[in-house]
Amino acid sequence: MKKTIFLTAILFFVSSFTFTLASANSNASLKDYLDKKNLENATTQIYLLNRCSAIYAYASGIILKTDAVSSKNFIEISNSLLFKSVELMIIDEEKKLEEAQKKAEENRKELFNNYITDGKKNWEKNKSHFKGSYISEDMAICSKLTEDK
Known part of the structure; x- marks a missing residue:
């Protein structure tokens, strides 16, 4: 009997822990991340x-069907930011071009997939990919990074 209660308790704990992880965001908020880091650091x-x-x-990708021009502009911004990342890896980390490109593309793909996952969760919650989530806050931070000076 004690064994059954113990196993049931363990299963309950594991399933509630798994549910908590499944409902958590894939990315931490960019603001929270930057608050804990030194922005002068190349990494x-x-x-x-x-x-x-x-x-x-x-x-x-979200606006592609409704606004192709803005979608194209966003891809150009995305690629420009990725190129700057590659440049910084070459300069600061002394990586070769091909290695830096591969690493940057892999990182972007992982982060992109996290945005897709969290955007879908947010859509289910409030019918918006951005609003009411860390994604809109991240976009606000990134838009400041890309503003024309």
């Missing part, structure tokens, strides 16, 4: 560039 800057590249690629 932080590379992550920021990759993250912003991913969110612009995500936004491009």
